[in-house]
Amino acid sequence: MKAIGYDVAGPVDAPDALRMFETPKPEVGPRDLLVEVRGVSLNPVDVKLRENRAPEAGPDILGFDAAGVVVETGAEVTGYKVGDAVFYAGDVTRPGSNAQYQAVDERIVGRKPASLDFTEAAGIPLTAITAWEMLFDSFRLSEGGGAGKSLLVIGGAGGVGSILIQLAKTLTKLTVIATASRPETQDWVRKMGADHVIDHRGDMAAQVKDLGLAPEYVAALTATDQHYPAILDLIAPRGHIALIDDPQGLDIAPAKPKALTISWEFMFTRSMFETADIELQRDLLNRVSQMLDDGTLQSTVTERLGQMSAASLLAAHARQESGRVIGKQVLSGF
Template sequence: MKAIGYIKNGPITASDALIEFEAETPEVGARDLLVEVRGIGVNPVDVKVRTNMAPEKGPKVIGYDAAGVVRQIGSEVSKFKVGDEVFYAGDLTRPGTNSELHAVDERIVGKKPKSLGFAEAAGLPLTSITAWELLFDALRIKEGEGKGESLLIIGGAGGVGSILIQLAKKLTGLTVVATASRPETSEWVTKMGADHVINHRESLVDQMKALGLQPRYVASLTATDQHYSAIIELIKPRGHIALIDDPLSLDIKLGKQKALTISWEFMFTRSMFQTDDIEKQHALLNRVSELIDDGMLISTVTNNLGKISAETLKAAHLQQESGTVIGKNVLEGFFN
């Protein structure tokens, strides 16, 4: 089968940063689906892995978002059948989705939204899982609750922020404040449903005071180390911070006087460690699919870069590295 990967980690500008090659068809485990990939999404994790993780042997295939059609099922599969249309974010410990065929554990797979094409559906899984787990698992907010409290989302215009804003507005009573620094990103987070937009290049503390809001919850999706002192100052006592990025250092003692809780969200944890509750990702993806088809959530895809190839995938990685992507970039699969 065709696949796209890399043979040496490094910059995307290298001539062999991403190459197309022939790979073996994946082996299908007892709980696995073999999926014909019809669409993929591109995320910051793709860039991080390609830049920092050297292949152990042969080209390394990355890609952590896909939508496609089930072509084969393992002996113990119970949730899907051949011909089903699915979407999912994959597993960091297994080969990625930038290939014609991909094997994935059924317990982290959901039914593709009927109202979306494959490429557009592929823009949702990783960010939806991250946002859902951050809101309901890490911050421990319950559906229907949160009225009278506010959530500050730092980095609201990216893929995770775009779906997190929607989940918070549609499924909780929270007032949502999202940060954005450009006119186009401010317009985007407003479209996603944010109640207020503030500029993360200016004082977060002053802007929140001007709104008359002191958040109990903060979701820091980017540049946590730059905004950490401001977060500590502006958050309510006994508040809760959840983050997904990789600050070089984080002094949690600064949160002691306010008795703050600090949580990490990493959507690959359940698949990496085969946790007892791994099937929660199957359930939440099915719920997101239903919410999309019911019109309660909207697509966060802003750019379809065409059919996947080494060149189009390089272009997607370049855009991701620029730090200016709004929402999600996607590509059509090899079979389209």
């Protein structure tokens, strides 16, 4: 099968930063689906791995978001059959979706939204899982909960922020404050449903206080180390900070006076460790799929970058590194 990967970790402009190659189809495990990949999306994790994780044996295949059709099932698969249309975010420890075929555990796979084509559907899973787990695992909110409380989403126009705002507004009663610095990103987060918009390039603490709010929950999606002092200032006592990025160092001692909780959200944890509740990712993806089909959620895809190739994926990586992507980028399969 065709696949796209990299041999040496490094910058996007390095020779053969990504290249096309031929490789055998993946072997299918007992709980695996073999999926013919028809759409993929790009996420910051693709860039981080390409820059920092050296392949151990031959080229690494990146790509985690995907949508496609099941062409083979493992002996113990019960939830899917050949011909089913599915979408998923994959497993960071296994070969990715930048290939014609991918093997993926059925327990982290959802049914593709009927209202979206394969390419657009591929833009949803990773960010939806991240946002869902942040709300209901990290913050331990319940559906319909959060009345009288507020959530600050730092980096609201990115992929995770775009779906997190929507899920918070549709599944909880939280007041949502989103940060965005450009007119187009401010318009976008309002479209996603944010109640208030502030500029993270300014004095965030002052802007939040001007709203008369002290958020109980802060979703730190980008530049957490840069915004950390402001977060400590503006968050409510006994509040909760959940982050997804990789600050070089985070001193938690200043969080003690407010008795804050600080936690990481990493949507690959369930698949990496095959946790006892791994099937929750399948269940939440099916909920998200239904919500997209009934119009409760809107797609966060803003850029279609054509058919998957080494050149188109490199262009997508470069766009991702620019930090100016609104929502999600997607590509069609080979």
